[in-house]
Amino acid sequence: MSILTNKHILLGVTGSIAAYKSADLASKLTQAGAQVDVILTGAAQKFITPLTFQSVTGCRAYVDADLWGNEAHVLHVTLGKTADLIVIAPCTANTIAKLANGSADDLLSITSLAATCPMLIAPAMDGGMFDAPATQENLARIKSRGAVAVGPAQGHLASGLSGAGRMIEPAEIFGHIRIALGRGERLARKKVVVTAGGTQEALDPVRIITNHSSGRQGYALAQAALDAGAEVCLITTPTCLTPPVGARVVHVKSAEEMLSAVLNESADALIMAAAAADFRPKHVAKEKMKKRDGIPQIELESAPDILKTLSNVNADKSKYRAVIGFAAESKNLLENAREKLSSKKLDFIAANDISSTDAGFAVETNRVTLLFADGTRESLPLMSKSETAERIIEHISKLLE
Ligand code: CTP
16 A cells, blocks of 8 residues: 555646656556546647557546536536545646636636645746746745645756756656645654665775665655655665655765764654664775785774664653664574664664565565564564555554554
8 A cells, every 4th residue: 555545646737848748647656556537638638648648547538528528517526526636747837827817718727626635736838937927926826725836847948948947757746746645644743764775884985884785675664754744854875766755865874974863853753774884994094095005904893873872862752752773683583673672772673584585685575573662563574665664654653643
């Protein structure tokens, strides 16, 4: 179950060259489990056909002629009333003007007027048209009624000019849709800090000691917290992943930097999903170590244990109300995890058997057992890291209730 499962999204497509990108958005939404009803304006059909959307959504795409068809008198009301969210992407200056004025002269504008659900628009037009006082005033009016506008982005425009006018990319709109749907969910008005990735401990300006953590579980947790309506801060080491839309990202490298970042924040919950180093080089060479100088002897020292340090600072829960850890173990999973649960003073810990090939580091799936401070436990089956994250977020929601 994702935030989009069984959600009803009404996707309005208007006359901009960015209309071709909306097919990708419709496809992403459908694959995520949403029912996507598409309405194309007349101008949108100059750029893309209803068939394109029908092919990716498996549902009928509507055009103005449908207003006068068999379902005539109720179509716009039905579409408007059953939608969880109206998304208009791309949204032209003309459509923004219609929405601002409550005009209802085509299926999309009539349906938008009849709908009572939240609305998200992704403006797309030439930069000059976007900056025009009329557009800005219209935009301000629809925003004051609760509509969310995302973008436009800066860049090359169809006119050959460059400026702010490009529709933001479908993946980014998709992220904003998740945020819009998450408002009012269980973690609304709550803040969650998530750490992710393997820390990097420098040997010299070129070399580092790190580990196999990909950051996937941490990024999935940040997304699941956003889906649940939380404000999210993602403290991450360098990874090849794209942070979820809406998360505030703090970049760190070493365990020391991660510790500072964790102590610098405060939130309802902290999820320490990062694989922080236990050891680091005692001396970091200022210059690159040269081969000709022979094989270096590297002396290690302890890196700070972030959770243990925090447990002293946070004894009164003034920084984080709930603290959740992970235990990466290759043997004696539950015994070791239970010891970490108590020594790091956690509310619960997700115990991870890293010896299996389908769970733990750098794979898409995970199999964890949650051990709670009250002695109870729950074993989750093998599932995607996103599903694992959703289950962990459910438990955090209960803890914070
Ligand atoms: N952790 C931490 N600071 C560290 C190392 C780990 O806060 N320097 C956190 C991890 O983010 C995780 C939990 O402690 O939430 C357990 O991490 P893990 O690597 O399993 O255990 P360690 O405490 O490092 O002990 P060991 O490596 O000996 O198993």
